[in-house]
């Protein structure tokens with residue numbers, strides 16, 4: 001026999017894990033709504049070109065990791081590696097640019113990256129995501145940062161802090177990049193091979209390198225915030241003023257940059273006590289150039305994305321309490337064919353009365369009661385043929401084991417009363 005297994009890098013989210021996922025998504029929706037964000041859902045696949053254009057050919061997410069294929073109509077299609085490009089496409093296509101500003105959107109769902117699976121990293125991953133479109137004030141940056149913060153806090157994540165930086169703009173960044181390249185040319189012999197490639201293709205990513213040999217070069221590298229133009233410097237100073245006023249802890253992280261032209265000004269991460277060391281649970285920033293790049297009117301925008309798997313892992317590791325949906329309190333057991341027909345009718349009456357109930361699918365009374373017990377039933381109705389002939393059923397309290405006879409006409413009202421006490 002063939003044994004089917006799930007594709008590499010995917011996961012089954014079993015019933016026992018669902019309460020974490022449901023709670024997380026409920027918290028995201030609730031807080032996003034409280035902040036005035038509206039939900040948007042876009043397709044999980046788009047024309048490949050949207051991502052190659054929107055994310056850039058030279059990023060790993062596009063170059064190496066994208067699930068891209070031709071559909072039966074010969075179109076180039078890709079599973080989304082992230083949300084923002086699709087959301088911006090929808091913003092332009094549906095005319096959201098004429099809405100009063102700001103337009104505040106959030107979404108949750110799967111994204112896909114063909115990368116080597118490792119702990120907490122999947123090829124089908126899940127994210128929540130938020131953006132504010134149409135506002136260039138740092139107030140919008142603060143709003144998305146606060147939203148992310150409040151969500152993590154509500155989920156019980158501990159020791160939260162921001163890492164922030166500015167990645168400049170198309171006016172001030174090029175001269176920073178030149179200075180950075182000049183610094184790296186001096187140290188060309190000691191840096192790793194990846195960095196030698198980055199130096200030419202995507203110099204800002206040099207600051208991301210994790211290799212030991214590159215750390216001293218990063219530590220002495222020029223800092224972009226010392227080379228910002230006036231507009232970028234003012235924007236960053238104002239954002240820091242807000243964070244100071246709100247006493248939200250933040251660290252200036254000079255290594256936090258984005259490699260693509262449409263990213264501008266603020267870059268941030270939220271760090272939390274994770275499994276082991278403090279680590280990023282969310283990344284975001286401003287991308288004032290993206291809407292225009294994808295064919296819309298020039299529109300400032302800021303947002304973030306967070307990986308759900310990682311947050312769920314931290315929640316489970318911390319044994320965060322999450323509400324789990326209750327099993328139906330009422331269980332119907334029956335013995336014999338005549339009882340079964342009555343049980344089906346009674347089940348309908350009970351459900352129409354607004355009570356949650358499930359029915360046994362047969363078996364011995366003993367096995368039915370065992371099932372009722374495993375499913376956490378509070379009350380079991382036992383329908384036997386002799387009792388039914390007398391117009392009665394047995395009501396068993398599953399906690400005390402006490403049994404009473406109830407006339408069939410009063411079953412629903414008796415259950416209602418019993419569940420209220």
Ligand SMILES: [Zn+2]
Nearest residue numbers: 169172229232
């Ligand atoms: Zn600038």
Ligand SMILES: [Zn+2]
Nearest residue numbers: 192195209214
């Ligand atoms: Zn390196």
